[in-house]
Structure formats: C-alpha cells, structure tokens
Amino acid sequence: MIRYATIGTNFVVNWFLEAAKKCEGLHYCAAYSRNVEKAREYAAQWGADRYTDSLTELAEAEDVDAVYIASPNSLHFEQAALMLTHGKHVLCEKTVTSNRRELERLLGIADEKGLVFMEAMRSAFIPAFGLIGDNLNKLGTIRRVSLQYAKYSSRYDKFRAGVVENAFDPRFSNGALMDIGVYCVHMLVKLFGRPERVTADAVFLENGVDGAGTILASYKGMQAELLYSKITTNRCPCQIQGEEATMVIEGDLTNPSRIVIWYRNGEEEILTPEGREDTMLPEVREWLRLMEGGETAATHNQFSLMEMEVMDEARRQMGIVYPADREELWKRY
Known part of the structure; x- marks a missing residue:
C-alpha cells in the first residue's frame, strides 16, 4: 500500500483524489495547505488521516511514501x-517546473534516491492519445500538424476587473504558455520528438503576462503550428496532415471526443476514444504501477524534458522571464 499526501486544495486536487479512490494500492494519508484551517477542512472532506501546514513536517513524516x-x-x-530528498515519490502537476534546469535537477535527485518522479500530464495517458499515436501510420508521410488549445479562462473576467489571480501572475511562472500551451507542446514532442527549431510569439496583457501565443516548430519535411490562448476560445479541431490522409482531432485537445481519418479517396474512418469520463485515472494508475514495481518514470520524463526545452526557447524568443529563472533555485539542491 502506497501512503500518499497532497499539496494543494484546488479543483485539480479534487480530480486527483477522485481518481486515487479507484486505485486499491493508494491510501490518503495527509493533506497539506499553507492555511492550517483549510488543510483541516480538506482532510475532513476527503478522508485524509491527518493534515498539516508544514512542508518540513510532511517531508519528514515516516508514514508518507x-x-x-x-x-x-x-x-x-x-x-x-x-519531498524527494526525504525519500518521497512525487507526481507533480504540469507545468512540471519553471525551466528545464529545474527539471533536470529533480530527475537527478529522483535517480540518486531510486524514486519515481513524474509530471502529471493527464492528456498523455488517456486512451485517445494512444489512438492518435497508433494510427499515425495510416496518414503516410506527415507534412503538417496543427494543435490548438484556446480556452477563455473564467479567471480572465476577474483580471479584466482588476483582480489578478495566480493563473495570470507571471511571478508564479504562469501565463498562457505554462498553463495551457504546455498541452500542445507535450503532445507534439511525444508524437514527433524534438523539433529542429522553433519560432515563437505571444500576446501580452497589461501586467506583462502572456495571454495567448503561437509556436511554429520545424522538423525535416514537416511543420507544426501550436496555437494556445487563455483569453479566447478556439472552435477549430486539431489536424495532422499526411500525404495519404488527414487526421482530425475533434473536441478538447486534452480529452478528444472523436478522431476522424479522412483518406484521399474520400473515405473516412471514425475512432471513438473510451474512458473520457475520468482523464486523471490513467496517469494515477501509471504512477502507482511504477512505484509498486520499483521502476523509474524515465520513459515519460524524456518527453517532459523535450517539452521544457521547447518552452524555454519559446520564452527566450518571447522575452518571458520568471523570477525562478533569475533565482536559479536548482542550485540549492
């Protein structure tokens, strides 16, 4: 039995806990929040054994794996x-770190300690992603990829009213690229590997945070465009265009409703993903499998490293620098 704790009390943690309930090898041991009252209420709501507002106490706890x-x-x-230096396995929400150097250091610590460290990129583990990858061979030579994820954020209304929450605050290494564009980047590198070069631009809001952006990724014989936004909503499906057929990915990029392959002769093939009701469960099951089996998450982490490399270069071109970049926190461990 893996005894786990949570850091955070937002709706994403709720999703995680719902998924964890369905995994027999997991037991909810402790809830952390910097607000002790919130931690107490959250632990009671979700059935954690206890709660804390001390990260040091959580790291040193012998009953937390x-x-x-x-x-x-x-x-x-x-x-x-x-957590890693104190022997805890870690599943960390996207975007996993502020930059690649931080991720490299965390992976180094995990390797030294023999622990599982993995980015919680839920869209990379859902059945729909497997359908996409397994059927790419039907498209022939792939020439163009268009991945779009633009979703008007409910927090943007508050921003326009003068209330800046974390999602629109670059001090927290946040903005459209880190919050929503990362899904496009991760899918791209997991399907096609590291691009030869990237070109990037962004739309900036009054406080300097990126509200939307575009990345053009170049491969040998293929181009990919990534369009993402937190201040508009896209209605166009994603496409992967090959010389023999085009794959159209309908619905939300993070949870496609349908995948259609249109062949040059006019025929179509429809693929319907299963398990759309719980997008968090596959990644939680994989994390548990790796921990129980004493394995590493290297197979998955290679794509997180590529993701961070692409995003670091995109930010360099867009002029996006976070406090974490200047502070070089990775040097402290």
Whole structure:
C-alpha cells in the first residue's frame, strides 16, 4: 500500500483524489495547505488521516511514501526537491517546473534516491492519445500538424476587473504558455520528438503576462503550428496532415471526443476514444504501477524534458522571464 499526501486544495486536487479512490494500492494519508484551517477542512472532506501546514513536517513524516503536488508552478521545484530528498515519490502537476534546469535537477535527485518522479500530464495517458499515436501510420508521410488549445479562462473576467489571480501572475511562472500551451507542446514532442527549431510569439496583457501565443516548430519535411490562448476560445479541431490522409482531432485537445481519418479517396474512418469520463485515472494508475514495481518514470520524463526545452526557447524568443529563472533555485539542491 502506497501512503500518499497532497499539496494543494484546488479543483485539480479534487480530480486527483477522485481518481486515487479507484486505485486499491493508494491510501490518503495527509493533506497539506499553507492555511492550517483549510488543510483541516480538506482532510475532513476527503478522508485524509491527518493534515498539516508544514512542508518540513510532511517531508519528514515516516508514514508518507509519496506526494502529489498541485501548487503554483513557481513552487513546484522546491516542494518536489524537499519531498524527494526525504525519500518521497512525487507526481507533480504540469507545468512540471519553471525551466528545464529545474527539471533536470529533480530527475537527478529522483535517480540518486531510486524514486519515481513524474509530471502529471493527464492528456498523455488517456486512451485517445494512444489512438492518435497508433494510427499515425495510416496518414503516410506527415507534412503538417496543427494543435490548438484556446480556452477563455473564467479567471480572465476577474483580471479584466482588476483582480489578478495566480493563473495570470507571471511571478508564479504562469501565463498562457505554462498553463495551457504546455498541452500542445507535450503532445507534439511525444508524437514527433524534438523539433529542429522553433519560432515563437505571444500576446501580452497589461501586467506583462502572456495571454495567448503561437509556436511554429520545424522538423525535416514537416511543420507544426501550436496555437494556445487563455483569453479566447478556439472552435477549430486539431489536424495532422499526411500525404495519404488527414487526421482530425475533434473536441478538447486534452480529452478528444472523436478522431476522424479522412483518406484521399474520400473515405473516412471514425475512432471513438473510451474512458473520457475520468482523464486523471490513467496517469494515477501509471504512477502507482511504477512505484509498486520499483521502476523509474524515465520513459515519460524524456518527453517532459523535450517539452521544457521547447518552452524555454519559446520564452527566450518571447522575452518571458520568471523570477525562478533569475533565482536559479536548482542550485540549492
């Protein structure tokens, strides 16, 4: 039995806990929040054995084997490093760290300690993603990829009213790229590998945060465009265009409703993903499998490393620098 704790009390943690309930090998041991009253209420609501507002206490707890982290992006590195150095497995929400150097250091610690560290990129584990990858060979030579994820954020209304929450605050390593564009980047590198070069641009809001952006990724014989936004909503499906057929990915990029392959002769093939009702469960099951089997998450982490490399370069071109980049937190561990 893997005894786990959670860091964070937002709706994403709720999703995680719902999924964890369906995994017999997991037991909810402790809930953490910097607000002790919120931690107490959350532990009572979800049935945790106890609660705490001390990260040090959580890291040193002998009855905690693993930790799920869903705090603001800028806090991921230090919280994960603290847990890993104290022998805890870690599942860390996307975007996993503020930059690639932080991720490399965390993976180094995990390797030294023989622990599982993995990015919680739920869209990479759902059945729909497997359908996409398994059917790419039907398209022939792939020439163009268009991945779009634009979703008007409910927090943007507050932003327009003068209330800046974490999602629109670059101090927390946040913005459209880190919050929503990361899904496009991760899917791209997992399907097609590291691009030869990227070109990036962004739309900035009054406080300097990126509200939307575009990344053009170049491969030998293929181009990919990534369009993402937190201030508009897209209605066009994603496409992967090959010389023999085009794959159209309908619905939300993180949870496609249908995949249609249109062949050059006019025929179509419809693929309907299963398990759309619980997108968090597959990644939680994989995390548990790796921990129980004494394995590493290297197979998955290679794509997180590529993801961070692409995003670091995109941010460099867009002029997006976070406090975490200047502070070089990775040097502390």
